[in-house]
Amino acid sequence: MDTAQDIENDKIIPFPSPVMIxxxxxxxxxxxxxxxxxxxxxxxxxxxVFSLLSFLPLLLILFHIxxxxxxxxxxxxxxxxxxxxxxxGGGIYNSIIGSLMLILxxxxxxxxxxxxxxxxxxxxxxxxxxxxxxxxxVVLQGTPSIVIGIITYLWVVAPxxxxxxxxxxxxxxxxxxxxxxxxxxxxxxxxxxHLKEASLALGVPYYKTILKVILPTGISGIMTGILLxxxxxxxxxxxxxxxxxxxxxxxxxxFKPIDSLPYRIFYYAMSPYPEWHGFAxxxxxxxxxxxxxxxxxxxxxxxxxxxxx
Amino acid sequence: MESSVLRIESFSxxxxxxxxxxxxxxxxxxxxxxxxxxxxxxxxxxxxxxxxRMHELIPHARVSGHIYLKNKDIYxxxxxxxxxxxxxxxxxxxxxxxxxxxxxxxxxYKLNGIxxxxxxxxxxxxxxxxxxxxxxxxxxxxxxxxxxxxxxxxQRLCIARAxxxxxxxxxxxxxxxxLDPKSTAHIEELVVELKQNVTMLLVTHNIAQAARVSDFTxxxxxxxxxxxxxxxxxxxxxxxxxxxxxxxxxxx
Numbered sequence: 001m002d003t004a005q006d007i008e009n010d011k012i013i014p015f016p017s018p019v020m021i022x023x024x025x026x027x028x029x030x031x032x033x034x035x036x037x038x039x040x041x042x043x044x045x046x047x048x049v050f051s052l053l054s055f056l057p058l059l060l061i062l063f064h065i066x067x068x069x070x071x072x073x074x075x076x077x078x079x080x081x082x083x084x085x086x087x088x089g090g091g092i093y094n095s096i097i098g099s100l101m102l103i104l105x106x107x108x109x110x111x112x113x114x115x116x117x118x119x120x121x122x123x124x125x126x127x128x129x130x131x132x133x134x135x136x137x138v139v140l141q142g143t144p145s146i147v148i149g150i151i152t153y154l155w156v157v158a159p160x161x162x163x164x165x166x167x168x169x170x171x172x173x174x175x176x177x178x179x180x181x182x183x184x185x186x187x188x189x190x191x192x193x194h195l196k197e198a199s200l201a202l203g204v205p206y207y208k209t210i211l212k213v214i215l216p217t218g219i220s221g222i223m224t225g226i227l228l229x230x231x232x233x234x235x236x237x238x239x240x241x242x243x244x245x246x247x248x249x250x251x252x253x254x255f256k257p258i259d260s261l262p263y264r265i266f267y268y269a270m271s272p273y274p275e276w277h278g279f280a281x282x283x284x285x286x287x288x289x290x291x292x293x294x295x296x297x298x299x300x301x302x303x304x305x306x307x308x309x
Numbered sequence: 310m311e312s313s314v315l316r317i318e319s320f321s322x323x324x325x326x327x328x329x330x331x332x333x334x335x336x337x338x339x340x341x342x343x344x345x346x347x348x349x350x351x352x353x354x355x356x357x358x359x360x361x362r363m364h365e366l367i368p369h370a371r372v373s374g375h376i377y378l379k380n381k382d383i384y385x386x387x388x389x390x391x392x393x394x395x396x397x398x399x400x401x402x403x404x405x406x407x408x409x410x411x412x413x414x415x416x417x418y419k420l421n422g423i424x425x426x427x428x429x430x431x432x433x434x435x436x437x438x439x440x441x442x443x444x445x446x447x448x449x450x451x452x453x454x455x456x457x458x459x460x461x462x463x464q465r466l467c468i469a470r471a472x473x474x475x476x477x478x479x480x481x482x483x484x485x486x487x488l489d490p491k492s493t494a495h496i497e498e499l500v501v502e503l504k505q506n507v508t509m510l511l512v513t514h515n516i517a518q519a520a521r522v523s524d525f526t527x528x529x530x531x532x533x534x535x536x537x538x539x540x541x542x543x544x545x546x547x548x549x550x551x552x553x554x555x556x557x558x559x560x561x
Contacts, residue, residue, distance in 0.1 A: 194403040198467070201363060202417040202474065203393035212420050216407045307406045308456050 062288070069285030072278045078286075082248050082264075088275065092283050094250045098165070098259035099290070102244060103230055105169025105254065110176040111226060117177075118184025118222075119210060125189070141178035148174050149239030157243055165251070165258035168244025172236060176229040183225020187218040220305035227298035231291045237262035261287045314339040314508050315360070315478055320374035322355055324367065329355050331532045332374070337478070337525075342500060342509045344523035344540065346516060348560065352532040353512045357480045360510070361395040362388045378477065393417070396471030396507075397480040401487045402463035404455035404470070411451040413466055414438060417474040433473050440506065441469035442499050461492025465499065472507070479503070481511045485518070497522050516556060520544050528552045 076091055083090035117133065124130050152171035157163055191214055199209040215222070240246075245257040246267060261283055268280035315337035322330040329352045337343050345353040358364040359372055365388065376383045383391050404413045414434045418425050425433070434451070438444040443465040447458070455466055464484055471479055481500065485493040500509060500522055513519050519526050520540060527537040528549075536543060536552045547553040554560060 192403070194399055194401055195405065197363065197366075197399060198403040198405065198470075199416075199420060200366065201361060201392055201397040201399075202420065202470070203389045203391070204417070204420040205389055208420055208422070213405060217405075219407075308454075 065281060065285050065288055068278070068281035069283075072282035073285060077279075077282055081250055085273075090279075092261070092264055092279070092286070094247060095259040095261045095264040095283065096286065097250060097252075098244070098247065098263075099234060099261045099287075101165055101252070101254070101258060102168050102172055102240070102260055103234060105165060106172035106176055106233060107226070107230065109169060110173035110180055110229070113173075114177050114180025114226075114229075115184050115215075115222060117181045119188065119215075121181065121185040122188035123210070125185075137178045137181055140174070141182075144238075145175060145236055146238040146241075149242040152239065153242040160255070162255075163243060163245035163257040165244055165254040165256065168240050168258065168260070169254070171239035171243045172233040175233050175236060175239065176226075179229035179232060180222075180225050183228070184218070184222050187221025187225070188214060190221075191217050217307050220302050220307065223305065224298045224302040227294050227301065231294035231298070234291050234294065235262055235287060237266055241266075261290070312339065313337055314379060315510075316375075316377040316380075317356075317360075318375045318377070320356075320359070320372065320376060322352070322359055322364065322370065322372045325369040329532050330359070330372075333529075333534045335527055335534065335537055337508060337510065339508050340504050340506075341524040342504050342511055342522055343525040343527065344511045344513055344519035345527050345529060346513055346519045346555075347529035348555070349514060351529045353529050354482055356529070357397075357482055357510055357512055360478070360480060361392050361397055363392075363397070393421075393474055394476055395478045395480060396474055396476035398464070398467050398471055398482065398484045400483045402460055402467055404458075404463050404466050406454065406456045408455060409452045410447050410455050410458070410466060413455040414469050414473050416470055437469040437473040438466075440472050440503065441465045442495070442502075443469055459492070461488050461495055464488060464492070464496060468496075468499065468503075472503075476507060479507045479509045481509060483512050483514065486514070493518075528555060530555070 076089065078091055078096070079093050080089070080091035081094050082092070121130050121133060148171055152167055152174070156167040156170050160167065195213060195217060196209055199213045200206070204212070240260055240263050244260055244263070246263040247257045247259045251258050265280045265283045265287065268276040268283065271277070313336040317333055317335040317337075320330060320333045321328060333356065335343075345356060347353050355364060360376060360383070362383065364370045364372070372384070378386075378391070378394065404410075405416055408416060411434055412419060414437050415425065415430050418430075418433075435444060435448075438447065443462060446462060447466075450457075455463065458466060464487075468479075468484075484500075485496050488496065497518065500511065503509065504524075511519070511523060523540045525538065526540040526543050528535045528543070528551075530551055536547060536549045538548075543552065544556065547556060
């Protein structure tokens, strides 16, 4: 960020000075020029300071979590189940597996739906229906996650007769949908029209053109959207309170309650035991690492799979 | 009358209320190059897009009249089957960016799900690239991405891709308008050589290009076919005053 500004600055400052100072010898103009240079510098520093300030909270969070969390992390913390109250030790293996299962479930539900809707919006972007869908997506994106949790409780948990991993996956997939739809739509809209023409002119049917030409060309943007949406829902707690609920034991059955990292953090942090507080920090650290990893993978994917036109 | 591979009969095209082609009649002679020339917006691109029914992608487009491909009305054929018989090369080179050169050439088969044996595919790729005069330049890098080629090479790759489908007619929509003079000359040479195998329709706004490569020329102005005949005749003794004015650069 510094270099770009420096280049800008170098351009702005010497440009008027050699010409104007020679031509206008009045003092008035010189002071005016100096003032302008000072203003310019001032603006630059203010921008730098503010951008550093916005960066600071993230650094503090990472520092704090690492400081408190790293000490409890060891092999048994990652591979053991929680111990009953009163016993020392235990780990968060069930929560890690639970979170991964929830991510998998919600991805299985939301990826096909999201990509299909994204294709529709990109292809039929002038119709009334696509306007309505667009509006719905905006509203869905703004819906508080706790509300999504309650709705899923009413629709899935109550009819099924109990908390389950499946209902948690559904709640999270509702949160993933808007992100996937929007990123798919935006990616596909950027693909040049002439590629579609090239395929259609070869006698390729429309659906094959979309599936075999348009989607592979936009794969980097679509994958990035999916990974970012996964990163977003990995840390969601509120919708899981009403759906996946939490589970002290290891569970692979999607019709039974399941644990998750954010839920475990909540549970440990609310407890009165200092050891569990430490566990909460440790789980937070793992969660942040997972989210960070998804974000980094997303960047890598978008850079590596980028298709040049 | 000479035999014709493509017959356009009292053909009109409309976009909504706007009539862009008015009662066009042309007979396309096989294994010749027919140039469609005229000022921008005269409807020449629309005409060749109607021939492989690509105009149907545009909402509110409709046509009247007939186009016969070997005595079969193309508007009674399946567009997908039709487009496999009529190849098209576009203004801007548009190889598929996610495919290698090899896959680009047989894209018409691959995307349509037509299974080819390895030898068959190799044969088609080599023959098409040789026909498109690109084989010697790319034979060692067949599995690199097509987008690494230069603009002129990309356009020849697109021609190879169209030729791989063994089309009866090749539509060229201003194929050199995005290319530099050297690549343009290369493509023009190639087009002249190709007419042994395939009938071509060449849209161009470049009068000199029409004179250099075509056997027949159609001059279209404001959606009307003003004049159609052998290129030599039209460029030396144009029948219509408007053709003469266009050729001498008075408008267009």
